[in-house]
Amino acid sequence: MLFKLEPRGEHSKAMAYLSPLLAGILTLITGGIFFYLQGNDPLYALKTMLYTPISDVYGLTELCVKTAPILLCAIGLAVVFKAQVWNIGAEGQLLMGGLAASALAVNIIDIEGVWVLPMVMLVGMLGGGLWALLAAWLKTHFNANEILTTIMLNYIALNFLIYSVHGPLKDPHGYNFPESAMFGDAALLPILVEGTRVHAGILFALFAVVVVWVLLSRSFIGFQIKVLGLDASAARFAGFKDKKLVWITMLISGALAGLAGAGEVAGPLGQLVPQISPGYGYAAIIVAFLGRLHPIGILFASLLMALIYMGGEMAQIMLNMPLAITGLFQGMLLFYLLACDVLIGYKIKFPWLGTKAAASSAE
Amino acid sequence: MNTPATNFKPDRPKRLVMKGITKQYPGCLANDSVDLDICVGEIHALLGENGAGKSTLMKTIYGIVKPDSGEMIWEGEPIRIKDPAHARKLGIGMVFQHFSLFETLTVTENIALALGDDASDMKALAEKIRTVSARYGMALNPERYVHSLSVGERQRVEIVRCLVQDIRLLILDEPTSVLTPQEVNTLFITLRRLAEEGCSILFISHKLNEVKALCHRATVLRGGRVSGACIPAEEDPSGMARMMVGEDMPISMDYEKVIGEDVFLQVRGLSRISEDPFGVDLKHINLDVHAGEIVGIAGVAGNGQEELLAALSGEYTIKNHDAIHFPCGPVGHLCPEKRRRKGLAFVPEERLGRGAVPDMSLKDNALLTGFLTGLVKKGMIDHQATENFAQKIIQQYRVKTPHSGTHAKSLSGGNLQKFIIGREILQNPQLLVAAHPTWGVDIGAATAIHQALIELRDKGAAILIVSEDIDELFQISDRLCALCDGALSPIKATNDTSLEEVGQWMAGMFETENKTDATSAQTDIGAPHVV
Incomplete structure (x- = not known):
């Protein structure tokens, strides 16, 4: 045998933090090999993907634009995942949030007022939140596995969105393109840096990071969420209401995903289009785990994920690579992360190194 | 209780001798040059508190744990027991505290599984189970399904599983903890008969009266070392308890009985x-x-x-x-x-995974049920008050732990139980x-x-x-x-x-x-x- 895994007595804390780093390095190496096999200089290709996009100020602001929705979705997922409720539906909740926000915005295009934008954002959160509650209801009443229901609800949301832009929300003056009308100025998120696309959505995301951090580390609800996730029977023993916690966590994560969707349509897009999200909701799952479900970890992980999105586009432009490269890197990252996480609970032993180990493996 | 067998002489040939057995786990010296010898036909008690190293020692005999150093001599020959299959081949059988039986299989099928290839003829095996169980006074119907058996009967299945082989050393881990007093007496009759036929028995327990009633000799472990050896019949239980817990611990008391109020x-x-x-x-x-x-x-x-x-x-x-x-x-x-x-306050049966969250600190576990006592203000945790509450539990109930940030799972069972009882009682x-x-x-x-x-x-x-x-x-x-x-x-x-x-x-x-x-x-x- 090449190597064998031996259980550690106790989970390694160091490994829990090193594992995402190791996964990142392995992803770079594999990515480099992949580029080499495609006939590119691996170092140059990696530089093109991971450095060139953020080598100037505009690139950095674009990074913020991409980070905002990923971070919002991922920070919400941190809350549900802590409760061991596996919401895979951030993508659908994001789409429903964007759809709900657009439905309001296109109907009040001509209305001015400071309340317009907050209303649009709030309706977006409501859309995402209610969509998530659907899965929560199915789970608490019919014991339906939320992994399956949330995935299925993603497809329903996507088709609902496509129906809407082809039907009720289609811009009557849009030459039959599947797009809504452009939102009124009052419904658009303010631009933070003149001449760029970076908008207030990133502030929402950073604010959400702080709120979730406080929620999980200081509040009693956060404590109940963590207990439910770590040990459901202890939660029942203590009298915590597990169904209520499922509802709350799903609502939080759905609402934040919905806010991400609203931020996209009211931010860089300015209207509802069929492609609100290039899979931000799915990428957020990887981000949540890569960031160890910790708000700060998730902040860094979502910056990395945003960079991979930009790098994919850059590789398409400069290296003539297909855009699928983004998905490839995301997939590798998750794959290596899961593999490296084994090392939190296990040590690698090489039986061919040293005789003592060999003797013990002889059985 | 019944009188112990007094006709035992310790000059019989040795079945198993263990010399200087040492086993180091990360952060814990489980066995520290332990010596133990068991004679042919002897019922030998292994006494000790939880964490004294009893389990490690018996797992060493059964081939589950490999000692770092020390030697074992089986019937006069030095031996290294590779694994439980090897131990069984030598004639060593073990009855664990938690039974390993399949509920949906019959008694015969369960025993056949343990025997492996030796159990080719199920009919003959059932017959053998019948005769063995009758011979040792442990009524058992081989056709019954395990889920329909009482705990006492399941234990018999475990014992009979050892007896259908050529058994020379039977290890029993706290066998009486699941039995009624009457069932305990029946078990003891069986064990005495086995010993009379020359089988050696290693009886692991912390119930001193039982050891006194049953065992010929006792070895006492404390903190991984042999802290004493004695003839239980000649020793009073408090003397044995002293060897188990050391000099400075109170042992047990009689409490006054009272009549309640409303x-x-x-x-x-x-x-x-x-x-x-x-x-x-x-x-x-x-x-x-x-x-x-x-x-x-x-x-x-x-x-x-x-x-x-x-x-x-x-x-x-x-x-x-x-x-x-x-x-x-x-x-x-x-x-x-x-x-x-x-x-109401409640101390559940399972300490870990119900009474306490294994992967949370003692401080968080103090909050688990202590939240009604002013540890939560306006939905936010008062971390200082929680810390104080955890400290109060740890000090008043002498919970041995480096600090309140220790995870519940790394505490010994007794320590964690003290913590949980303290947490409930301190809520008045x-x-x-x-x-x-x-x-x-x-x-x-x-x-x-x-x-x-x-x-x-x-x-x-x-x-x-x-x-x-x-x-x-x-x-x-x-x-x-x-x-x-x-x-x-x-x-x-x-x-x-x-x-x-x-x-x-x-x-x-x-x-x-x-x-x-x-x-x-x-x-x-x-x-x-x-x-």
């Missing part, structure tokens, strides 16, 4: 059909617990204890609200949190329900827990204890009863009853108060529990 917990006609097919239905249970008294419920596990406890804690709510009454009114419909607000409950409060806990910790319970009683709290340890119940309860097959025996003052009577209650030999239920209860009191 009724706090009143259970009337509590019946409940279990949802679990292997669960037990509660049958018309009537029970009063007065303020300032301890009521003990004896019984072999799996006779409705879990169901009764869940009904009392509020994890099962009862449709008939009046079935459970506190002084403030009916509580049968209330959730655990609301019952806690009305004065008016009613404390405790399940198996000292199960698997060492003598020092058990005494501390008993004292804490008595103190709480003397402060006027009503206390209900469910335990399998009948000696413990006699020691601390003011009144006693037993649960069998979901029905509760009559309750009597501890001083007015006897071990034999409670043993009969545990086996279901009692008239239920309610005559309409009596017929069904009587028919349900099946043979399983009656020897």
Whole structure:
């Protein structure tokens, strides 16, 4: 045998933090090999993907634009995942949030007022939140596995969105393109840096990071969420209401995903289009785990994920690579992360190194 | 108890000699040059508290653990036992505390699985099981399914599984913890007969009376080292206890029996059909617990204890609200949190994974049920108050831990139990329900827990204890009863009853108060529990 895994007595804390780093390095190496096999200089290709996009100020602001929705979705997922409720539906909740926000915005295009934008954002959160509650209801009443229901609800949301832009929300003056009308100025998120696309959505995301951090580390609800996730029977023993916690966590994560969707349509897009999200909701799952479900970890992980999105586009432009490269890197990252996480609970032993180990493996 | 076999002479040939066995685990020296020898036909006790290294030593004999150093001599030949299969081939059999049987298979099938290739002929094997079990006085029907067997019978399956092979050394890990007193006597008869035929027996226990009644010699472990050896028949139990716990620990005490004041917990006609097919239905249970008294419920596990406890804690709510009454009114419909607000505290059976979250710090675990005592303000955790509460538990109940940030799972069973009991008691409950409060806990910790319970009683709290340890119940309860097959025996003052009577209650030999239920209860009191 090449190597064998031996259980550690106790989970390694160091490994829990090193594992995402190791996964990142392995992803770079594999990515480099992949580029080499495609006939590119691996170092140059990696530089093109991971450095060139953020080598100037505009690139950095674009990074913020991409980070905002990923971070919002991922920070919400941190809350549900802590409760061991596996919401895979951030993508659908994001789409429903964007759809709900657009439905309001296109109907009040001509209305001015400071309340317009907050209303649009709030309706977006409501859309995402209610969509998530659907899965929560199915789970608490019919014991339906939320992994399956949330995935299925993603497809329903996507088709609902496509129906809407082809039907009720289609811009009557849009030459039959599947797009809504452009939102009124009052419904658009303010631009933070003149001449760029970076908008207030990133502030929402950073604010959400702080709120979730406080929620999980200081509040009693956060404590109940963590207990439910770590040990459901202890939660029942203590009298915590597990169904209520499922509802709350799903609502939080759905609402934040919905806010991400609203931020996209009211931010860089300015209207509802069929492609609100290039899979931000799915990428957020990887981000949540890569960031160890910790708000700060998730902040860094979502910056990395945003960079991979930009790098994919850059590789398409400069290296003539297909855009699928983004998905490839995301997939590798998750794959290596899961593999490296084994090392939190296990040590690698090489039986061919040293005789003592060999003797013990002889059985 | 029966008299020990006195005809034993320690100059018999040695079956197993262990010299200088040392085993180091990360952060813990489990065995520190332990010497042990067992003669042919000897019943040898291995005594020690939890964490003293008993398990490591017996796992070493059975080939599960490989010692770092030391040697073993089996029937005169030095040997290295590679794995349990090798141990079985040598004639070493082991009965674990937690049985390893398949519920959905028959007795024969279970035993055939353990034998592997040797069990080709099932008919012959069944016949062999029949003769072996009859010969050693352990009635067992090879065709029965394991799920239909009582705990005592399952243990017989485990023992017979060892006996159908050529057994030379039988290791029993705390075998009496799951038996009624009558079943214990039957087991001892079997073990004595086995020993007379030349089989060596290693009997692991911390119950000193049993060791005194059964064993020829005893080796005592403390902190991984041999702290003493003795002939139990010639030693009084307190001397052996001293060797187990060391000089500075209080061992055990007699507590005054008291008569309680007003009724706090009143259970009337509590019946409940279990949802679990292997669960037990509660049958018309009537029970009063007065303020300032301890009521003990004896019984072999799996006779409705879990169901009764869940009904009392509020994890099962009862449709008939009046079935459970506190002084403030009916509580049968209330959730655990609301019952806690009305004065209930609860110590569950499972310490880890219910009473405490394994992967959370002691501080967080103090908050788990302590949140009603001002640790949460406006939905936010008061971290300083929580820390103080955790520190108070750790200090007052002498929980051995480096600091309150230690994860619950890294504490020993006894330490964690002290922490959980302390957490519940420091909330000043008016009613404390405790399940198996000292199960698997060492003598020092058990005494501390008993004292804490008595103190709480003397402060006027009503206390209900469910335990399998009948000696413990006699020691601390003011009144006693037993649960069998979901029905509760009559309750009597501890001083007015006897071990034999409670043993009969545990086996279901009692008239239920309610005559309409009596017929069904009587028919349900099946043979399983009656020897």
